[in-house]
Amino acid sequence: MSRSARPGTRREILEAAAGLFAAGGFRGTSLQDIATAVGCSKAALLYHFDGKDTILSELLAPAVAAFRELDARLAVLDDRAVRLAAVEGFVDLVLRFRREVVILYHDIQDLLRSMAFAGVQEMTDRLLDALAGRSPEPEARTAALLVLGGVPAACAASGGLEGSGIRGDLVRSAARALGLPAD
Template structure:
């Protein structure tokens, strides 16, 4: 490999941090872990970045910029065109930045390792299996994960909405996403 093709230390730090954050979570990854993965000292890492927050900010910057671009595209659309464009644009955004999304959600697995949550991961896996109708098709698995991830966010983001109303919308939307017969 030519000398110019070798990634810079800064790029190596970002790549290692991305992998480690996705695997162990932001909280579960130390600056020393990142430095060790790169093969540099913690001091060398701190020469390139002010700290872990600065690394995370730089890692997520392209995703945030792409989200802003999507927002601008959607703002220019009329009411009829905005919904399908939002669905496709958001799915494309998340697919393009899978690792960054994993980093954002990365601390969930670490939290589930705490004694208070013993067995929750297994319960979630069984619920996912039930949501797929015990199917292993990629379509069924993706829809189940959509429901598992989306329902909690919808509840968190709308705390003042009547629980009965929200339940009706969530059940109908989840059933439609899962292609449940009769929904």
């Protein structure tokens, strides 16, 4: 079977896997589940991808790349400016990659140990530090953890609220949680 025999199969596999990973988690989804959802055999699926880890890596690659860009932007900011930039950048990232964030957060501890996500834990630690204003104080770190966990949870639960100003609401709420002025 040539790759051109059924154009779009690779994309179909990624889409089916994304839906299944978001609903049941990475560990809770088998290659056979993905193949069934696509309407192909497991062998056909393995023709396109080496395995489930490869599917996940390709699926999350754009989100990880965007996270790396945010990490680089935050690295050059001073402690005062970094907090609001971190809030806005994180909210934008989560809104842009909502489904991918749900997938990642579902099995985060297992996924972060994977070589495919090398560096993501360190970027997450730096984001937490930026959200805390690079403060070592427990109160600042706890508020940053609240934002780091709460923004994705709020996004996942928001359903079809994208057009209702959810970005502004999330930025203002996160800013308040961090003790920043919320315009």
